Amino acid sequence: MTRSAPGPRRWPPPAGAAALVLAVIAAYTGALAGPFQFDDWWSIVDNPSVHSLSGWWQALPGIRPLLKLVNTLNWLATPHASGFRVVAIVLHATNALLLWALLRRWLPVLAPRSPRPAFAAFAVALLFALHPAATEVVTYASGRSLLLSTTCMLAMLLAMPGPHTAAHTAPNAGAKPRRGSGVLAAAWFAAALAVRETAVVAPLAWLLLARCGGLGWRQALRPLAASAGVLAVAAIALAATPGYHVFFARSLEARPPGEQLLGQLEAHAWLLSAPLPGRVLDIDPDLQVPAALAARHLLLLAGLAGTTAIAWWQRRQRPWIGFALAWYLLMLAPANSLLPRFDLGNDRHLYPALAGPLLLPALMLAALRLRAAAALLAILALAAGLRTGQRNHDYRSELALWQATITTSPGKARAWTNLGIARREAGDDDGAAAAWRCALALDPDYRQAAWNLATLAPRSAAVDPGCPQQR
Known part of the structure; x- marks a missing residue:
């Protein structure tokens, strides 16, 4: 499967990058005044291993060492909640920029029939930056693991060769990736794993991107050699870390496989509503394992089967459909599939998955005349930004957050x-x-x-x- 592609995509223009950053600042400035919340107290405020570098070092070996190091450095710089939120806002803006750069490179081959793939790439990045479902990752300090691991995963994908390596090249042959790209990508992969173990899907994300973007299997697998070594070392480290033994043991005890599958059908029926307008946000959703299959579960399975059929049928003309669906499922797979967890679903787990569903409105806008597309994008961005600002207002105090939570749960x-x-x-x-x-x-x-x-x-x-x- 090979498609002709243009030369390397340049990095996003400064004016657009500035617009993205300003949009994030405008949406999240109101969050700076809020205090630490909920799990922040035991994981950060009252956790001595976060309060000094010696404390961090003495806590090793342990799970998520790089995340804890970043939290320690953040605490040493400023122990106030506003300081943690400033870092989170910077990371979120960085992720929006990285996502834009990645899609500028790949959308011309993922959506070959789109008249304005560059516009669509910007639209996805802008809607991702302002989407209210991201507030739990940005504003809630304990949600930082997904925020930072997403940064590392996007950086890994950008370090990989672009679709131009497949231009005018037969599958499994020809153009080599730029020197050192696989090693740099492996370094970012290692960082992502050290932040959050769910980043194990990053190499699969690259294979998905590469194959949907037209690279042959050999071209897609070649840059992953160094990452395979990282994965092997990570597996050994995981097996040698007692904290992970406890983590997986408790997870497997949460519920039997049959209940887990029913529970995840319920979770995905709830999670899939997140990209929709008017979706209610909830830091502690009241999701229960259903007693049996319900109509909404059958509708979800039918929709998944139908979308998969359409994606297969359109795999050559519109490969972005299959990419969007698979990206969503892949990003949610570590936390919302076979491995049980105490909560069936949370807003924060949607963070890296959002890019998949957002491709649909972005490409629909890109098909319109430019002025109409720009006007509609501005309206959508304004609505999303206002909703994000409103949600951040719920974080102004612990009392306000939990009062808002009991209205939805x-x-x-x-x-x-x-x-x-x-x-x-x-x-x-x-x-x-x-x-x-x-x-x-x-x-x-x-x-x-x-x-x-x-x-x-x-x-x-x-x-x-x-x-x-x-x-």
Whole structure:
């Protein structure tokens, strides 16, 4: 499978890069005033291994060492939540730029019938930069692992040879990648794995990009030689790290395979709604393993089968369809497939996967006249940016975040428990007790709520009036 391609794509123009960066700053400036949230306290604020380089070193060997090193350096520079958010905003803007550069290089061959692939590449990057589903990764400090691993994975893909190496070349022969590209890509791959183990899919992402972009198997596999060595070393390190043994043991104990498959059908039915307008964001969604297959699951499977059939039928004329679908599934596979995890799904896991679904509106816009396309893109970007700003407003305090969460997950005991903690920190003991009583009404065995309630002597014995059990 070989397509004629233009010469190497140049890096994005400065004016467009500045526009992307300014868009990210405008959407996320409001997040700077918010405090640390939820898991940030045990993973960063109260974690001595993050507070000094010696503490970080003494905690080795452990999982995600590069992520912890970056958090340590961030803490040493400034221990305030605003400092962590500044770094996250910089990383998010960097990811938008890297994604733009990657698509500028590859969209001419992934979408050979598009009249404006460069415009489509910018549209994907801009919508990715402003999409409200990214707020959990950028604004929530504990979501940084996906943010930073995405940076490393995109850098790895950019270090690989471009589609121009396949131009006028027979499959499995001809043009060689630029010298050292495979080694540089392997270094970025190693960094990604040291941030988050789910980055193991990065070489598969390259194979997907290369094959959909017209490179033969030999051309696609050749630059992965050094990355294969990194993968082997990483496997040995994983086997020798006790933290990973505990991690995988707890994961496998979460639920049996049958329940896991049903649970992931439920999770993907929820996750697939994320790119849609008006989708409600939720830091702690109330997703439960269904008792049996439901109509929405059958609809999801039918849609997946239909899209796969269309992608196969259009694999030569519109390879971007298969790429978009496979990219989405591949990026979600480590956290949302066979390996169980406590939560069925979270907004933050969508972060690297968003680029796939966003190709559809971007290429639809690129098919219009330029003025109309630019105007519609501006409207979409403004709507997404305003929604992102609104969501960031929920992070202005722990109380605000968990109050917003129980409006979307009113039946989840953990959300009510965290709301109670936030109320107690704000000095509202009666409100805290009422929230914990609601958590126990929803789940009588929820120990954290019971322990918290036992520490208080509230004046009122009421249950929060917003509790579903009170209706």
